[in-house]
Amino acid sequence: MTNRFNVKDKVVLITGGSRGLGRAMSLAFAAEGAKVVVASRKVAACEALANEIRNSGGEAMALECHVGKWDTLEKVIDAVVAAYGRIDVLINNAGMSPVAPSLLETTEALVDKILDINLKGPLRLTALAATQMAGTGGGAVINISSLAAQRPAPITTAYSAAKAGLNALTAAAAQEFAPVGVRVNCIVCGTFDTDAAAAMVGNADILPHIVEPIALQRIGNPEEVVGAALYFASDASSYTTGACLTIDGGVRP
Numbered sequence: 178m179t180n181r182f183n184v185k186d187k188v189v190l191i192t193g194g195s196r197g198l199g200r201a202m203s204l205a206f207a208a209e210g211a212k213v214v215v216a217s218r219k220v221a222a223c224e225a226l227a228n229e230i231r232n233s234g235g236e237a238m239a240l241e242c243h244v245g246k247w248d249t250l251e252k253v254i255d256a257v258v259a260a261y262g263r264i265d266v267l268i269n270n271a272g273m274s275p276v277a278p279s280l281l282e283t284t285e286a287l288v289d290k291i292l293d294i295n296l297k298g299p300l301r302l303t304a305l306a307a308t309q310m311a312g313t314g315g316g317a318v319i320n321i322s323s324l325a326a327q328r329p330a331p332i333t334t335a336y337s338a339a340k341a342g343l344n345a346l347t348a349a350a351a352q353e354f355a356p357v358g359v360r361v362n363c364i365v366c367g368t369f370d371t372d373a374a375a376a377m378v379g380n381a382d383i384l385p386h387i388v389e390p391i392a393l394q395r396i397g398n399p400e401e402v403v404g405a406a407l408y409f410a411s412d413a414s415s416y417t418t419g420a421c422l423t424i425d426g427g428v429r430p
């Protein structure tokens with residue numbers, strides 16, 4: 178029987194691929210036979226993971242990439258195509274979620290940084306990658322969003338707005354690129370045990386408040402995002418585009 182989740186030999190670019198959810202997805206796609214491009218600002222960390230993948234018999238390369246620098250992103254896509262001849266899957270995973278004391282104390286510089294990394298970078302990479310994919314028969318874009326988009330909190334207003342924008346980008350880009358065979362979907366994450374969440378998760382006073390409304394009564398392990406990513410990257414989701422799939426352990430409505 179055909180494995181509709183097959184991603185073997187697909188070229189998969191994962192921004193923020195070196196740590197956290199990105200690392201889990203890099204390892205999982207490589208284990209499934211994909212050619213993984215691990216991209217982040219600190220290329221040494223990407224190289225270390227790419228080496229780990231190659232040492233386990235997988236295929237991977239490291240790529241320096243700052244998703245907040247719009248003008249550099251064309252070179253990122255070009256580098257993937259130069260190495261592997263194509264790009265099949267883009268995972269817009271890199272993000273940052275700084276806590277701001279209040280809206281009035283949120284500076285323009287901070288808002289710009291949050292929007293640049295969580296929204297503008299993914300928008301630009303989606304445009305460039307989908308255009309490239311269109312020339313090779315299609316592909317898939319997966320945006321990594323946050324429950325903060327749907328349940329905004331005052332301490333993360335700009336982040337929530339950026340991720341809500343990412344959800345809207347998913348819907349709009351799905352419409353724009355469907356005619357050329359590119360599907361665009363989104364994974365909406367609850368709380369996962371990564372560096373980004375460490376300050377909250379590591380705080381014994383805060384953790385119970387995070388866990389309390391979660392049906393499964395725990396936060397997620399990074400590996401638990403992988404199934405959804407493989408689904409959106411593969412033919413298993415061939416009739417799905419513009420969708421947002423929430424993975425949050427069942428947070429109470």
Ligand SMILES: NC(=O)c1ccc[n+]([C@@H]2O[C@H](COP(=O)([O-])OP(=O)(O)OC[C@H]3O[C@@H](n4cnc5c(N)ncnc54)[C@H](OP(=O)(O)O)[C@@H]3O)[C@@H](O)[C@H]2O)c1
Nearest residue numbers: 193196197198217218219243244271272368369371372373
């Ligand atoms: N963890 C959660 O609870 C949670 C919840 C909801 C949504 N999310 C979303 O999930 C995604 C991954 O988060 P995570 O928790 O895995 O974060 P993480 O553990 O902090 O890892 C972030 C990754 O992104 C890279 N990165 C950061 N800024 C970048 C930039 N400007 N350009 C390129 N790469 C950059 C980092 O590497 P370098 O430092 O080398 O750049 C690292 O590989 C984010 O979009 C986040 O908003 C996470």
